[in-house]
Amino acid sequence: MPAVSAAQGRSTSTAAGQRRRAGRPSAAVLDKAGITAAALELVSRKGYDGLTMAALAKMLDVAPSALYNHVAAKQDVLLLVEDHLMSLVNVSGFEAGSWEDAVRTWAWSYRDVFAAHTPLIPVIAVLPVTDAPQTLAMYETVSKGFSDAGFPQEGIVPAIVALESFIFGSAYDVTAPEDIFESGSMADSTPHFTAAVRSSSAASGASAGIGEPGRQERGRQADAAFRLGLEALVSGLGALRS
Amino acid sequence: MPAVSAAQGRSTSTAAGQRRRAGRPSAAVLDKAGITAAALELVSRKGYDGLTMAALAKMLDVAPSALYNHVAAKQDVLLLVEDHLMSLVNVSGFEAGSWEDAVRTWAWSYRDVFAAHTPLIPVIAVLPVTDAPQTLAMYETVSKGFSDAGFPQEGIVPAIVALESFIFGSAYDVTAPEDIFESGSMADSTPHFTAAVRSSSAASGASAGIGEPGRQERGRQADAAFRLGLEALVSGLGALRS
DNA sequence: CTAGCTAAATGAATGGCATTCATTTAGTGG
């Protein structure tokens, strides 16, 4: 089961010297932890387009087909990555402090983690938690937090699902291009929308100095929308408590 | 420019008799409307996995490479489909009636449309509205509705974005498998979550008779979470009005 | 009227991708 750091160490160094000959090696080269780590590194370096079975194999200094002794399909690799990322979501607020603040901390960190990994969102949506221990652990902590805060039993899952839906959608929003709302040549025929876009970007731009690069401008707009929706959900859902 | 229904009519019949010889045909076979219609039909028959450039070409009785005279890449086909779907979203509530009801009607129909087309959600998130007239038209109507309801100019776009984020995330939730929250063998180590899952499915199952097939059970749970979050957002965001 | 330009089709590549299969080798349990 272990031998993790061995696989890791090998994969980090840029290439082993001589070819490995065919046949089972004395010490196993691959395991799930090593595959997960290599996939994460590959994604951070080349993005999800660069995450191919061939590239993953190369990073682990292995033939592509070797991966299939450990995962049934590429989807399994994504699943491993996804479950690892869930362990990065901050649920510490549910251990102490108010329910509202716990939800805020959790939701912001959840969004931030997956904003950098939006291609995984479709995977999560379909992924039975059975195969994802970290994910399950997160749900347990959050559920307990809701329960302790006085939520009725039947309302916990719907409330979490509503928050998660908002979080996933908002993660996409973070990645949207800066000019997403530029109506271009049709601006004349969409006066209300054009005006609304203009004044909302002016408003978020005003909070920091003007003449900003513009790249973080999108981030600030995404943050504003997220804050707005999150506060609405926190107060609306919080009313369910007894 | 038109000749739409011609292309349409041809594409619907299952295959033309003899090969078309090389070279430009007297009447154009393809146009964007025909491509869009064929793509939609293909998706409804075979799903998004079945939407390949080759299959699309076959449905239109054309060589795959011919498509590239009308779209620059497959992404453009998805964009055409996406924009068409936006015209199916019900914004009629914003013409008359209360803001709350208009948002409810809009949000439910928006979610329902894209629940059947979740692979497009990543496309929308990155799509500048410039190239999507129907999408732009929807935003215009919704913006006007918010403005007329007394929203401050700077708050309109953030509010719409927050709602959309929730809608997209919820669309994914609709497609989740029935057993998504089945914790399986780890149930013992996640007592709070397991209990919450049990009682939430019992609660939604109780509204209709028991012993249901289970397939619509997921739909009812998704609806419950969506209703919960939507009502929270409607009341939270509605407070911004002057 | 015709020469040339552009648009719209075919058909034959190309390269990348996930996945499979036959084969080889190493350890393990009876």
Add this chain to the structure above:
DNA sequence: CCACTAAATGAATGCCATTCATTTAGCTAG
């Protein structure tokens, strides 16, 4: 020590989006 299983290689497969050379049709300038 023998069979079995696990874990690697390397070669092949089939699908997919995309490109390119080529062909043909219609329009337009001179």
